[in-house]
Amino acid sequence: MKNLVRKIIEPITASVFGNEVSFKVSHDDEFDNGRIYIQPYYVDLCRQTGEEKEWKGRKWYLSKHMTEDEVVKTCYAAFKACVEHEIMEGFQYNNETVFNPHAPFKKCIEAGRDEVSRENSKKKWRFSLNSRLITLP
Numbered sequence: 201m202k203n204l205v206r207k208i209i210e211p212i213t214a215s216v217f218g219n220e221v222s223f224k225v226s227h228d229d230e231f232d233n234g235r236i237y238i239q240p241y242y243v244d245l246c247r248q249t250g251e252e253k254e255w256k257g258r259k260w261y262l263s264k265h266m267t268e269d270e271v272v273k274t275c276y277a278a279f280k281a282c283v284e285h286e287i288m289e290g291f292q293y294n295n296e297t298v299f300n301p302h303a304p305f306k307k308c309i310e311a312g313r314d315e316v317s318r319e320n321s322k323k324k325w326r327f328s329l330n331s332r333l334i335t336l337p
Contacts, residue, residue, distance in 0.1 A: 201236055202227060205262065208271045209238070214279040216286075219244055221279050228261075237261045238271070240278040247289065257282045 205225045214221040221242045228234030240257040260278045262271065288299040 201264075205236055205238070205266075205271055208268050209275055212272065212275050214240075214275070216283050221282055223275055223278065224256075228259075235261045235264075238274055238278055240275075240282050242282065244286075255282075257285070 202225050209223050209225065212223065214223075219242050221240050224239040224241055225236065226239065227236045237259040239259050241254055243252055243254050245251065246253045257278055258281065260274050262274060285301045288301045289297055291298050
């Protein structure tokens with residue numbers, strides 16, 4: 201089964217900003233006849249140390265009833281998740297990561313309770329739209 205998946209994904213190429221993303225095909229060793237998974241990996245600089253390092257994405261498990269289409273689209277989803285992860289880490293404000301993908305989800309829920317409201321703003325915003333000046337109340 202692993203060899204079939206490897207054959208299906210062999211023609212896939214995935215790269216972004218000069219980084220090539222590859223896909224490991226393996227099976228879960230925790231269980232007998234463990235499920236097959238695809239795991240994206242790539243080499244990039246560590247944001248903390250500046251050293252080159254191999255990074256691995258999460259494991260994407262495949263059904264034993266998988267089709268060729270599902271395998272290819274799972275690789276796409278895995279690639280997209282890697283890119284989104286890097287985007288989240290790379291977007292900063294005052295050198296602080298705004299959307300940290302490593303933050304515990306309960307902290308994200310807590311932070312999500314604090315909302316920005318235009319009603320609390322005492323400023324009037326003005327902007328130009330199609331050469332017309334608009335003032336917001």
